Amino acid sequence: MSILTISRGSYSRGKEVAEKLCRALKYECLSREVVLEASEHFNIPEVRLVRAIHDAPSVLDRFTYGKEKYVAFFRAALLKRVQKDNVVYHGLAGHFFLQRVPHVLKVRIIANLEDRVKEETEREGISEEEARRILVKDDGERRKWGIHLYGADTWDPMLYDLVVHIDNMGVDEAVAVILSTLKQPCFATTPASQKRLDDLTLSAQVAAALVNEFPKANTSARNGEVFVSVRASLVEEQAVTQKVKSIAGKVEGVKMIHVNVVPFIIED
Amino acid sequence: MTPPRYSKVPITPFRQRLHRLFPFLRWWGFVGLDTLRGDLIAGFTGAVIVLPQGVAFAMIAGLPPEYGLYTAIVPPVVAALFGSSLHLISGPTTAVSIVVFTTLSPLAEPGSPEFIRLALTLTFLAGVFQFAFGLARLGVLVNFVSHSVVVGFTAGAAVLIASSQIKHVFGLHLPAGTSFLGACKVIFNEIHNANPYVVLVAVITLACAVSLKVLRPRWPGMLFALLIGSLASLILGGESHEVQLIGRLPAHLPPLSLPLFSVSTLQELAPKALAVALLGLIEALSIARATSNYSRQQIDGNQEFIGQGFSNIVGSFFSSYAGSGSFTRSSLNYHAGAMTPLSAVFAAAFLTLILLLVAPLTAYLPIPAMAGVILLVAYNLIDFHHIQSILRTSKEETAVVLTSFLATLLLNLEFAIYAGVLLSLILYLSRTSHPQIVNLAPDPDSDGVMLTQSELQCPNFRIIRIDGSLFFGAVSHIAEFLYGMDKKSVYKSHVLIVACGINSIDVAGAEMLVQEAERRRKLRGELYLCSLKQQAREVLERGGYIDIIGKDHIFDSENEAILSILSRLDHADCRHCMHPLFKECKNVCSI
Numbered sequence: 001m002s003i004l005t006i007s008r009g010s011y012s013r014g015k016e017v018a019e020k021l022c023r024a025l026k027y028e029c030l031s032r033e034v035v036l037e038a039s040e041h042f043n044i045p046e047v048r049l050v051r052a053i054h055d056a057p058s059v060l061d062r063f064t065y066g067k068e069k070y071v072a073f074f075r076a077a078l079l080k081r082v083q084k085d086n087v088v089y090h091g092l093a094g095h096f097f098l099q100r101v102p103h104v105l106k107v108r109i110i111a112n113l114e115d116r117v118k119e120e121t122e123r124e125g126i127s128e129e130e131a132r133r134i135l136v137k138d139d140g141e142r143r144k145w146g147i148h149l150y151g152a153d154t155w156d157p158m159l160y161d162l163v164v165h166i167d168n169m170g171v172d173e174a175v176a177v178i179l180s181t182l183k184q185p186c187f188a189t190t191p192a193s194q195k196r197l198d199d200l201t202l203s204a205q206v207a208a209a210l211v212n213e214f215p216k217a218n219t220s221a222r223n224g225e226v227f228v229s230v231r232a233s234l235v236e237e238q239a240v241t242q243k244v245k246s247i248a249g250k251v252e253g254v255k256m257i258h259v260n261v262v263p264f265i266i267e268d
Numbered sequence: 269m270t271p272p273r274y275s276k277v278p279i280t281p282f283r284q285r286l287h288r289l290f291p292f293l294r295w296w297g298f299v300g301l302d303t304l305r306g307d308l309i310a311g312f313t314g315a316v317i318v319l320p321q322g323v324a325f326a327m328i329a330g331l332p333p334e335y336g337l338y339t340a341i342v343p344p345v346v347a348a349l350f351g352s353s354l355h356l357i358s359g360p361t362t363a364v365s366i367v368v369f370t371t372l373s374p375l376a377e378p379g380s381p382e383f384i385r386l387a388l389t390l391t392f393l394a395g396v397f398q399f400a401f402g403l404a405r406l407g408v409l410v411n412f413v414s415h416s417v418v419v420g421f422t423a424g425a426a427v428l429i430a431s432s433q434i435k436h437v438f439g440l441h442l443p444a445g446t447s448f449l450g451a452c453k454v455i456f457n458e459i460h461n462a463n464p465y466v467v468l469v470a471v472i473t474l475a476c477a478v479s480l481k482v483l484r485p486r487w488p489g490m491l492f493a494l495l496i497g498s499l500a501s502l503i504l505g506g507e508s509h510e511v512q513l514i515g516r517l518p519a520h521l522p523p524l525s526l527p528l529f530s531v532s533t534l535q536e537l538a539p540k541a542l543a544v545a546l547l548g549l550i551e552a553l554s555i556a557r558a559t560s561n562y563s564r565q566q567i568d569g570n571q572e573f574i575g576q577g578f579s580n581i582v583g584s585f586f587s588s589y590a591g592s593g594s595f596t597r598s599s600l601n602y603h604a605g606a607m608t609p610l611s612a613v614f615a616a617a618f619l620t621l622i623l624l625l626v627a628p629l630t631a632y633l634p635i636p637a638m639a640g641v642i643l644l645v646a647y648n649l650i651d652f653h654h655i656q657s658i659l660r661t662s663k664e665e666t667a668v669v670l671t672s673f674l675a676t677l678l679l680n681l682e683f684a685i686y687a688g689v690l691l692s693l694i695l696y697l698s699r700t701s702h703p704q705i706v707n708l709a710p711d712p713d714s715d716g717v718m719l720t721q722s723e724l725q726c727p728n729f730r731i732i733r734i735d736g737s738l739f740f741g742a743v744s745h746i747a748e749f750l751y752g753m754d755k756k757s758v759y760k761s762h763v764l765i766v767a768c769g770i771n772s773i774d775v776a777g778a779e780m781l782v783q784e785a786e787r788r789r790k791l792r793g794e795l796y797l798c799s800l801k802q803q804a805r806e807v808l809e810r811g812g813y814i815d816i817i818g819k820d821h822i823f824d825s826e827n828e829a830i831l832s833i834l835s836r837l838d839h840a841d842c843r844h845c846m847h848p849l850f851k852e853c854k855n856v857c858s859i
Binding site: 063064065215216231232233234235236263264265266267 | 279287293294295297298300301302303304306354562563564565602603605606607608
């Protein structure tokens, strides 16, 4: 009983691996469904959501907080789905959102660029040159996205429990390796790890509720107690605290809210 | 938890250097839509407030009114970007304006091109001094200027400002460069020649400004008061009754300017510029610290010096005279919701727009109306609350306030600043050279385990605590105290010094302890030390002083010391003791 996240580059055959794992484990397979669910739940266009979790942020995004908003919605939807356990998620950003949850096996599937180019050329019917250009651009965008939002490179193996190179090892062998790893006791769901995921999920729901008013809000939760840090002038501390409490108080499962107003951050 | 940034971007040495060179990069990462919103609102409010202030302060400084606005455009931006405080708003201020006026008016006719050039040179030099102080990391020195000096000086400056405006309020003529006493005399003798129209315009403006300040404190009261004063002058037909007008302000950006760089001018102005620099720094840093009480920001004094200095240097090339931190505008800026120094940049941008769009309207602004507003500014400068609390709490501080106040009124203003700084230093040295020495006795509530401050003394030995450093300046005071103890009772030759309050000991202090230990031995007594701090103990050990005092005379704790000392005393006298202080005394007395 655990959760699997599979991070993959385009045409790395990660999708195939994920689907085979779902069949073998009889787990729910999640990918695009999360985007659809988030776009419906938060009433936002699907395309914008996909772009927000895929494309690197622009200079303007820093001031409009567009990325933060959509990412918060997506994260809330994803965590809500995986909270039920027994899930394989293959797609964007799962490994970022589920870091430090012990019963999540985070896998990265990689493949040689030339193999990926070949795969894309065959599937999309485009020239090799075009396929290579698209893949390089795609990889670059995803790396920039991770670095901008989380200060981490998607290609950094430290983010994963397992990195599988689809080359000498085929899809079936990769599935076997992952299944074998998943059997390790450290990836089994325990009450403590489930509680951690529940806290994360509640924190994500609160962040999504607040994101329109406080796009840079930092949230965490513990047993229904929610801790929110928001950027604001201390002059407005009382009003801001009340506002945060009134918004966050409506989120299901919130028992108590602590608000910390951050008036400035100065780098040394 | 919101997903954290997994690997915090490390601050490389290059980036650190970049942050030191361009301090605004340190807070730039915090700028977002929310901060921009707050800064824009605060910036607009600041621009509206500084408009009448700038004109008024320029008049105080003896400069054409537009120079006050130029000073409110360029220097605040530079100071905000290169300073340390997130909320300090710099620009023209009353105190610095009056110093500019009093230091330069003997050298040139106020308002004349010569006076303007001298003012710009003075600004440049003051900026260089401030910048150099910052580079030399002398920011800490401002801590030695006591608040009482600033309070006294500001109150004196307020009276000077008010007296300089009285002629405009009554429509009298006063020769340039008249002293405070001279001005008082002329006004007293000429009051019957006052122009009633001028007085009426000034009184209406002042009444409006006061009413708005009381009833609508968040409104730009001075601006409305000036508008009403101007309307009153128009309705009364002021121009035909000798009500003087400010005249049309030039609607253009601060023009480029060049300070005078001749050796003779620089030599003449350097001492005066030092006074301006010191006052500016004291004012700016005090205000930055006062604002940080609300904002919880830590202020870097050296960076603030650099910011102020750089702003004055740059300002002197953009027709801006010496500026500093403004308490009114900084406080307003913070309370209007400013979150970053960009609010100062926005304020300057809005002020430029206002200057370009509404400058022609100043043609209708009567000088008595300005004088009315300046009277209110002067009144606001006097910190009645602090003066009252100083008068109540300390005679010493009261003397400092009075000295600074009177020196400002009656002497050369730059001398008043130096006197204030000197007085602060004397006060500080006097305090540190007289550390508090208190008598200790066992606390009856703690069953004799703890020592507490008390009048009670053991007839055989005395316990004292020294609260302060044992350095060359304090040695004489402490030695005198220790010597004086023996005058009162020859039997009390054993002394335990509880050294937990001694933060440091220098060679002079250590030698004094050694001399005291040797002296006490001659008196059949001993000197003991306990609870020594590590730093102090190291000095005594390194110098070999501990060997002379006696290693067995140094104890880690008070209890250990008392037990040991009591066992070494001659108990013959203890049998007749009427006031046994220690719980051990019971055993001793029964021997």
